[in-house]
Amino acid sequence: MKKISITALMLILLFVIMNCGGGGGSSDQYPRFSSSDNEMVNFIFPASKNSALTGDVIGVIADSVITLEVPHSTDVTSLVAEFTTNSTHVEVNGVIQSSGVTSNDFSNSVEYTVVADNGNKRVYSIAVNKAPSGEKSLTAFSLNGIAGEIDESTGAVSVQLPPRTPLASLKAVFSTAGKTVSAGGVVQESGVSTNDFTVPVKYIITAEDGSGREYTVTASLLKDTAKELISFGFMKADNPSLSADVYGSFLNDVITVLLPYGSNKDGLKAFFETSGEKVKVNDAVQSSGVTVNNFSSAAEYTVTAEDGGVHPYTVEVSVAKSDEKAITHCVIDGETSVIDENAKTITVKFPSAKDLSALTSAYITTGVKVSVGESEQVNGVTKNNFSSPVVYTVTADNGTTVSYTATIEKTADISGLWNFEYGSDGSYTVSGAASEAGILGNALHFNKGNYVLVPDSDFLTLAAAGTIEAVIKADSHQPFAGIVHKGVKKDFSDESYSLQFWGNNGTDGTLRFSIFNSTGGYAYAESSTKLATGTWYYVAASWDASEIKLYVNGTLEDTVPNTIGSVLDSTGGLVIGAQLPVIYSSSWSNLVFNGTIDRVQISSRALTEKEISDTFNAMPFASTSALTAYIIAAAGKNYALIGGVLGILMLVLFGIFIYNRKRA
Numbered sequence: 001m002k003k004i005s006i007t008a009l010m011l012i013l014l015f016v017i018m019n020c021g022g023g024g025g026s027s028d029q030y031p032r033f034s035s036s037d038n039e040m041v042n043f044i045f046p047a048s049k050n051s052a053l054t055g056d057v058i059g060v061i062a063d064s065v066i067t068l069e070v071p072h073s074t075d076v077t078s079l080v081a082e083f084t085t086n087s088t089h090v091e092v093n094g095v096i097q098s099s100g101v102t103s104n105d106f107s108n109s110v111e112y113t114v115v116a117d118n119g120n121k122r123v124y125s126i127a128v129n130k131a132p133s134g135e136k137s138l139t140a141f142s143l144n145g146i147a148g149e150i151d152e153s154t155g156a157v158s159v160q161l162p163p164r165t166p167l168a169s170l171k172a173v174f175s176t177a178g179k180t181v182s183a184g185g186v187v188q189e190s191g192v193s194t195n196d197f198t199v200p201v202k203y204i205i206t207a208e209d210g211s212g213r214e215y216t217v218t219a220s221l222l223k224d225t226a227k228e229l230i231s232f233g234f235m236k237a238d239n240p241s242l243s244a245d246v247y248g249s250f251l252n253d254v255i256t257v258l259l260p261y262g263s264n265k266d267g268l269k270a271f272f273e274t275s276g277e278k279v280k281v282n283d284a285v286q287s288s289g290v291t292v293n294n295f296s297s298a299a300e301y302t303v304t305a306e307d308g309g310v311h312p313y314t315v316e317v318s319v320a321k322s323d324e325k326a327i328t329h330c331v332i333d334g335e336t337s338v339i340d341e342n343a344k345t346i347t348v349k350f351p352s353a354k355d356l357s358a359l360t361s362a363y364i365t366t367g368v369k370v371s372v373g374e375s376e377q378v379n380g381v382t383k384n385n386f387s388s389p390v391v392y393t394v395t396a397d398n399g400t401t402v403s404y405t406a407t408i409e410k411t412a413d414i415s416g417l418w419n420f421e422y423g424s425d426g427s428y429t430v431s432g433a434a435s436e437a438g439i440l441g442n443a444l445h446f447n448k449g450n451y452v453l454v455p456d457s458d459f460l461t462l463a464a465a466g467t468i469e470a471v472i473k474a475d476s477h478q479p480f481a482g483i484v485h486k487g488v489k490k491d492f493s494d495e496s497y498s499l500q501f502w503g504n505n506g507t508d509g510t511l512r513f514s515i516f517n518s519t520g521g522y523a524y525a526e527s528s529t530k531l532a533t534g535t536w537y538y539v540a541a542s543w544d545a546s547e548i549k550l551y552v553n554g555t556l557e558d559t560v561p562n563t564i565g566s567v568l569d570s571t572g573g574l575v576i577g578a579q580l581p582v583i584y585s586s587s588w589s590n591l592v593f594n595g596t597i598d599r600v601q602i603s604s605r606a607l608t609e610k611e612i613s614d615t616f617n618a619m620p621f622a623s624t625s626a627l628t629a630y631i632i633a634a635a636g637k638n639y640a641l642i643g644g645v646l647g648i649l650m651l652v653l654f655g656i657f658i659y660n661r662k663r664a
Contacts, residue, residue, distance in 0.1 A: 037086040038116035040066065040124050049080040049100055059126070066112075066126050072133040072208070076106040079128070089115035132208035135177035138215045142173045143197065148217065157203075157217040163224030163306060167197040170219070178205035178213075226275035227305035229313050233257065238269040238289045248315070255315045257295075261322045261397075265295040268317075276303035276311070321398035324366035332386070332406065333359040334421025334441055334599075339404075346392070346406040351414040353427070353459055356386040360422055361406070367394040415459040415466070416602040418452070418576060420444045428454040433577055438598035439536045439620050440471060445596045446577035448589040453488070453581045454574035460486060460602065461496075463566040465544040467603040468499050468513070469615065473536045474595035480506040481593040482579030483539070484600055487572035490584060494572035499541055500579060500591070502526065509533075511557075513541035513550050517564040525550035525558035533595075538616045542606040543567070549606075554616030556609060576600055 043059035197219035295317035432450035487495030503510025509530035579591035
């Protein structure tokens, strides 16, 4: 009974206390035991008062600090708290707080001040923490600036890259809601880490709460639409017949290639670079620098792209025209000129009395045309006035030009020169002798009664010294046949010098050279060589105040002292091809030379042995190189003979080769 009374008394007392409230601030309160009480008993964020929450969040009170953890995505800028204190007055920054009503921004710690009835204050620091995020999505992914497509439902990421992108080492740029990203156990850094995307790469996104999600990235290459030929040409390394590498020029879909002069367009291997998948010519797959084609006509190249598209090209190959434009050999009025290729000059010597007003040139050129001024030259035909230098302009096949300056030097050393190349220029008379092909060019053939007569002149008066040179071939030996004779009288009273045959009345091939003085005295030299018929010879005789010399084919045959002094200054003309311009007797005619004379030169001094030897060595019958020079000179006059003469040259060279082989 006593226990029941005590219980009833306590209930009555509790009811009284609960209905006795303090002033200021509304909160749930414990029964007041002291006017100094100012404690926060509990602190929660009820879901019913906060739409951002899905459940109540209860604070943990530790002394004067109250901590609460809300879901990670909660907006904490306007949360309403319910709290219970043993005081009736709670404020935040001077603002009275009503439990379950007043909202505050909990982005940072908020200080709640609990005020006791006696005015004592107690401050509680409310710290609201967000729970670790469970977010682990891959929000963006790209390779080489190309964004990938992310399938969030399956975790598949696909990136389509341009054709021919190297996949073995690419850096991915990505963003994620997760905390860390790894691939193959290696933590990844956006824009820094590299991976091999030739195979799919698995990325693991780990959330703040430790959970993870896998994404599989697959990189693929788009099929290339490119189908161009980037470069085209012919390399010398692939085509030994070419003199240099040659590259083509592109104009739209046409490629033109210009090969060096002399190149063959057949059997060439083309070098090319292409952006396409393959290259074909007439359905045949091409390999750069390997496949052989004939480019004599246009070649059609087809480039196929990786996606199957095609691009046709037409390749046109041509051969450059020659830029050769040299004059390699030049004969002016029958005399071989000296060509200085560096200086581009042509020079030749003639006697001082030579008329230069209308001389003909024969030449060999590597060009296609030779002109003097505006006049195109006809080789071996066109005459020019060489009284002043003549400029020959040679045009190459490609249109470029070069000029040679041809100059004739008149020299007193040459008293007379007759090569019979173009007939008489009026300075001498040809009687009966017929023009024919000689060994140096055109020549004169002599028979009974024939001769050439040169009028007497001061140039032919060689009292102190002189040289006579002649290129001859006898058909038969006639009595005392004259080659060159100064004098025209039958009694020989006006003769100054004579080159003729003598032995056995001139019929055994012995050559004699004689000089005569004004008193009838004479001196002579004779050859030991018997000149054969049907054979070309270069013969020369010289004299000065001390001696007379006779040469056959550049070899000194005889030397005798000059015992007569000065040679007779005769008024008689110069006879070539005979001793006399008149009949000496019916049996001996005019002591004619029966055969061919190609060239005669008379000098006003005694040439040296070396000069005579050098002249012989330049003769066609002395060396094959000289024979070649002759053929070139002759070609300028008669192109129809070129083939035959070249054939003869080859036979001669072959014969020499066989002869030397037998001797060996």
